[in-house]
Amino acid sequence: MFEVHVLSNQLKRVACALLIVVHMLPAAARDLIGRVSVVDGDTLDIHDDRIRLWGIDAPESAQLCRGRDRKPYRCGALAANTLDAFTRGKAVRCTPVDDDRYGRIVARCAVRRTDLGQMLVSRGLAIEEPQYSHGRYAADQLAARRAGRGIWAGRFVEPSFYRACIHGQGRVAQCSGIPPMRR
Template identity: 80%
Template sequence: MHLACALVIIISAAPAAARDLVGQVSIVDGDTLDIHDERIRLWGIDAPESTQLCRGRDRRPYRCGALAANTLDAFVRAKTVRCTPVDDDRYGRIVARCAVGKVDLGQMLVSRGLAVEEPQYSHGHYGADQLAARRAGRGIWAGRFVEPSFYRACMHAAGGRVSECSDGTPGWR
């Protein structure tokens, strides 16, 4: 009896983040969503920030971060999303692999050129998708862009402005 009670206590004490989160989501940005009041960062990818600008084939700036977020929003709208937690990040968000049916949301974004793979986390899982998007000139690969991590660093630095951080170096591709 004591063993059974101990097992119930241990099982109920397991972190909630270890369980899949399933339901409709709201989009925060191109790689972050909310489901059941939980903030979730998509595993293995990094999308341009909502305010970030990229340059298209025509060299004109466009809101690539907003495009990533809007595309993700349109894709998941009124659909059930399943997120399987992988880790937590330094901001306390759940890092998860999320899908609509059999469509991995990270893979969808990378293959459309709306996000870049983070191989240090994904271990190359989206590498072929990114290479195909780059070769086909899809999304951000059609023109030039600053890596999202460099954009964030620039914006957090004193005096970071969208236009300067979107077009600056380092991180320019």
């Protein structure tokens, strides 16, 4: 009986030690779970952590795109609002993949079993970044493009070109219409 009690205490100590070690790991080493605040179409906050969605790039919040009717609309705001509506009041699980140069955690995030990056790309609200995603969302992007969903319904500037233009002191409307438009 004494041996069982000693073994039980040893197991408790080991379990406590493991629990302490897990909580000492950096956030990038463990899943982040919670309700989110949407920063923009590809960035979220969970608790005090800023998370960039892995493998995609959404239009910037102020960015304009042209719809099927050729009229400009706030495609970046649409991406952010859609992400907010999809995640509102739900637990989001983010599995860190890397950190980016801005100190954000780059992660694959999901609500239940729905991958948020895939949801945005399949709705035409973000583009795949194949250099990071390794083609994970290629079929979803192709389907959105062929169906003319979201940004694929009209014309848009890739978000990276838009950001470069804005950082070069361009204006929103000007930067939303240059360089070569994707169709």
